[in-house]
Amino acid sequence: MPRDPALLTDPTRRTRLTRRTEGRFPFPVPNGWFIVATAAELAPGDLRPLHYFGRDLVLFRQADGTPRLVDAYCPHLGAHLAVGGRVDGDRIVCPFHGWAFDGESGRCVDVPYDESDFIPRRAALRAYPTVERNHLIWAWHHLEGGPPFYEVPEVPEFHDPGWSPIVVRDFEIATCCQEMAENNVDRAHFKYVHGTDAIPEEEFHVDGAYKRAVGNGGTFVREGFGLGLGVLRVQGYTTFVSSTTPIDTDNVHVRWIFTSPQGLGPAAAEEAAEAFCGGISQDIPIWENKVYRDKPVLRPMEKDISEHRRWSLQFYSLDSLDEEA
Template sequence: MKVPFTWKPTGWYMIGWSPEFPTGQARPLRYFGEDLVAYRDDHGDLHVLQAHCRHLGAHLGHGGKVNGDCIECPFHGWGWGPDGRNRYIPYQDRPNRAAQLRVWPVREQYDCVFLWHHPDGEPPRWEMPDIFTSFPQFDTDPANYYSPYPEFSRRAEREPVHPQIVAENGPDSVHFQYVHRATVRPVVLDWRIVDREWRFLTGWPDARSDDPDKMALRIHSHMFGLGGAISAFEGSSNHRLIFAVTPVDDTCSNMFYSIWWPRVPGDDGDVPPDDVRARVEKEFLISVWDDLDIWRYQEYIEHPTHATVDARAYVELRRWATQFYEVPPTGDAATAR
């Protein structure tokens, strides 16, 4: 997908789920065109660093060992701390104090793992919002929901979709009728910009009522930048979800989807009951990637012809998105204008 902006926007981006990063193991990752290594140290803390050892360039995620809070190079045993500095060289009495790996700030939230990206490596400018406390009008106790991973989580890898294309679904309620085969057309009830977030409220009219303002379902969503959105459902369904998209390089992204489903009263088990799993699968998990059939082949129209009903929200969302682009486009993106 050619777009007139960079694939390296600033913000928080999901890179996986906490159980995928067990204690004492190193894992290779690739995001934003960079090779990374993730490891959970012996204290249980997760770290993400630049992947290649500054000695002779070995990839720390392929054969690297965790030693205390360090990741140890598989080539010559150099140890790198969570601050990115060389802590030890096993065959000499002192480290190379000038050697430094880039550190990528990480946050874990209810088994979801988020990475802070800034093209120049600057520290986080805002914090990742909390999917529970961001919606205090609803139940904010995570213990009252089933854990999203693995039963209620899905991933799509290396899809040719830029994060802004996903964000532009925010003000678009009409597509539900055509893409998701909705029998009732939802409406955008409200949208506003709060600090770095684009917040919007979508309503699903009650088909059993003659009152057009009566909603069977409301979806409260907060985009936390271009990395995705957290949402709380109110009405016929009362769950939470995250839909996140993270660039791999200048051509494709990985996508992540997780649902926090309310527990059946009295059930404190780790695995949801079969009937709950079947409902969530049928109503939400099967259709989550419907949009991909559009996005994979979509051309980005820089100056679209809008319908009257959607023009203002689309224009404002694209204006809001510009704050996350701090470097110019490269490669195909640079020629897309």
Template sequence: MTHVQDRPTTAAPRATGGLGDPLELAARNRPRQRFPFSDKMPLGWYQVAYSDELLPGDVVPLAYWKRDLVLWREADGGDAHLMDAFCAHLGAHLGYGGVVEGDAIRCPFHHWCFDGGGSCVDIPYSDKVNRKAHVGTYPVQEKAGIVWAWFHPNGDEPAWDIPDVPEYADEDYTDYHRFEWTLRSSPQELGENQVDIAHFKYIHGTVVVPELLETHIDGPHSHVRTEHKFDTPIGPQPGHIQSDSYGFGYAVVRFSGIVDTCLVTSCIPIDEEFVHLRFSFMHKKLGDAKADSTVADHLIADIRRQIEEDTPIWEHKAYVDKPALADGDGPFTAYRKYVRQFYAD
């Protein structure tokens, strides 16, 4: 939406036309500044796809971190690669018409070929490759059925490893139930939701305000454990939620008390205005398929409801730098101090 500043009606005439009125242009381009940090893309590991979405030879255009990207998998079923989208020759987007050949990707425009390290390995109409031609790449790892990519605005190497999610390989757990949303917000704002314990009662209608049992921060790792009363058909039941995050792009949330459930979440910024949020649930199998699907249906309904309840708040709220807090609010100050490390600049 364009905002135009109010102007005095007696203002002296100004030149308009051409590129436009400078004041109006300045007003139109004025950032909304809901979030002072939103133009800084935070570093970390982020989910860019599920592994089974990227078959051998697949090429997928993506846009995250205010960058145009291409994700592709080697034709022999091998490694996945995430690279900047634009060809080092004359800028074609490798994600639109690029073709995987063995362990390299061929540009659709003049058929130059780049390997997974971003180096030019073939120019079909030249005897020599251009050694200076290089496309930017991002470290990629596949873990727990997810393609994770490391982002650092300055291109620094990964600062930590992606922790295992043992439930993914545990046959006692179901496959993922997957959900995703594109929201008008920023990762820090969505992340703050987990320490905002009061909102669970007032937005999500939980029986009581959850009790914070434990918080622990160690470098990029944040651990939060809370006690809840879950609303169930047989009345409120006690349970726990344990959340382990590494930056904004990786969090594993474990629910216990009713059915042991493990939720892998990743929130990745698209640009200053939008994020892509993915939730992947597994829960302990209950012994028969019907019971499993009942639990799954309940989880699906509940998480969708919670996200839908949060969304109007997230999409319109501003970040209050010095919030007026009360006893019973969660550890906002500690959370904000913790997340500072994910902004390189």
């Protein structure tokens, strides 16, 4: 496939033959930590509308600097909190009637025009756990509202003066987290899509939600944390974080964040970003036009694909989906 980095930012250049744009994958939005903004995008008191996890959301930063993410619509009469709403200390205030909601719990803590102290439990927004780490704001999504079962890793290079300021690339793709992650174990595609051999992995380790692959004599290390969060290190060249945030079940917002050793020069991280983005531009036409084969016809050397799919199941609330059906 030809390299075309412009595909990342200009969807009009993409080949779209598949007419089925919804329901291509047989699983829901996965549970996990996902980037919802860079830290620099949000100052104290700011709020912004988002659409992730198939839901309208509002991200805001409390007066003390803590980021919060809540569902967008007021439980009172349905106003969108990002359309005229405001941040008041650790609360977000509805523009329609002034109801105030605690940022951490989502509970309504004040109805300013009502003398009654009683506020029913259902007068609450869904609030998502958030952490600010590695210059990024992460939110925990769980289909059943369950707590986090793994952590967002610290990436020391992002705070090390010996490493360059971060370079961020972000783009949307019509695919899902599992399909993108499957590329890492689909070694044959490296030859036919990218024109190179797969990096031979000398060590592969899986522990619950964590994966680690080592290759090229230890100079290439890829760590996976859940379905959609990865940290890739190429010794002496670059470290980058990859987050694949579900917009809905059929589309993702990808963010890649790069840094490189200062000794390589001021443009090194930008050059690394361009190199990796050129590579993914070759995958985009495949991803956006393929279907998901639940029972693919695999060769014996492709067993890692089956193993990856089994590992991925832990990040879906499939039981609750069956109950809704």
